[in-house]
Amino acid sequence: MDSNSKKAIRNIEDEDYIPNLSYDSVIFGFNGEQLKILILEYHNTGLFALPGGFVKRHESLDDAVKRGVLERTGLDKIYFEQFHTFGSLTRSDSDVMKRILLGNSFDLDTNKWMLDRFISVAYYALINYDKVTLKPDLLSDSINWYAIDELPPLMMDHEKMVDKALNVLRNNIEKKLVGMNLLPSKFTMKQLQQVYEAILGENLRRTTFQRRILGMNILERHEKLYQGKAHKAPYLYSFK
Amino acid sequence: MDSNSKKAIRNIEDEDYIPNLSYDSVIFGFNGEQLKILILEYHNTGLFALPGGFVKRHESLDDAVKRGVLERTGLDKIYFEQFHTFGSLTRSDSDVMKRILLGNSFDLDTNKWMLDRFISVAYYALINYDKVTLKPDLLSDSINWYAIDELPPLMMDHEKMVDKALNVLRNNIEKKLVGMNLLPSKFTMKQLQQVYEAILGENLRRTTFQRRILGMNILERHEKLYQGKAHKAPYLYSFK
């Protein structure tokens, strides 16, 4: 409890954080065609991972995640929701953590708390693809969008997390109007349908979809969008 | 990290557990009429709470919960599922924990780790009401069934946990065949409907319910159940 008086420059101080607890985030965006998520790559390791982090002693779990998303995307008003806490004994891998620490020239001894077992609370977030300014964190080289069916191999149990996040998203799409957070404030019916299709992973019938969504009475119709294409222009909609 | 060499008899050793992490469980049972949950009362405090506990360093989160349910109900094959992790700054209340420790004649100093902030992973469990042998834990006087609409005031954020558990249960009832875990292996259609009604908190139409459930093709029909009543005897069913 009272060790670590000398602090290297590149260190994360364990005293500030709740031990053995982390979060990971599956951050979804939609580029108009595909559903994508943010994946980062740790320095000098070839390891790909979900953006994650630790919870400060004087910070709520939700705030820790908000902070992490803000730091990496520049967005501070996002939709996010916890979906599962991963607590198996086998999920933590101290060898992987060693590689990450060494790849960042972190001192193994000072940072040995990071080699310990971690229980991780996983969140998904839905953000506006176009408004993001990506910024790698201290430990990583890059952070980038990857289409959900073209992900690199992810470390530890992060692929399981993505799978579960997608499942939860699919179940929530009807109940929680998930689409609204992945689109700009005004959008066409086609765009909305594409979000639904990307999430559900299946094609939907255009006429039925349109009728069903309009029947929900959740959309407001605005002006038409002239795209310069040789066909009828679609209306723009926003959520009420 | 190396204190606590002297151990009082009535102590929970902090070194065995992951710090700042706990679980709480909303354990549902169905008595044939009402949906009930298990609530315990801490010694000499008048405090009512959900059964909870800590996670050992060498134990998965799920196993910790299984252990807790087993110790209190005697059941080891139960259906349970995590539904939310509560991590706000305000949820932990050291005054409440002090009352509990003092009510149990625990030493405040040796057990001060329990006064710290805790992030709690909440689970719900569905168990067979009739097969339970209730047993209070070390810290509590009693553990008892309470109908969900007749709960005593619960400490800290435990009422929020119950609300959320019920919501999740309502959403899962269609997808996960929740009913099967609250009933004996053979049951009548009426019993199944009563479970649904208790969970959803609304009355269902008998004929529609029967047709819909039978249409799912998940039930196997067995012999009739003669209840000694002056009317047609219902069939018994089990899940396939």
Next chain:
DNA sequence: TTTTATTGTAACAAAATGAGACAATAAGAT
């Protein structure tokens, strides 16, 4: 044998969804 309460299922109505069809465009091609 009649009465009573409940069960299983059928029958029809109403609502939701599936599947096409088609007229109404924007803008490019002629």
Next chain:
DNA sequence: ATCTTATTGTCTCATTTTGTTACAATAAAA
């Protein structure tokens, strides 16, 4: 200007699902 093309908004009719009512088939009591 007119014709062509791709897409949109809406309508129609078929199919499926759900709501509602009705009714015959019991177990056991009266």
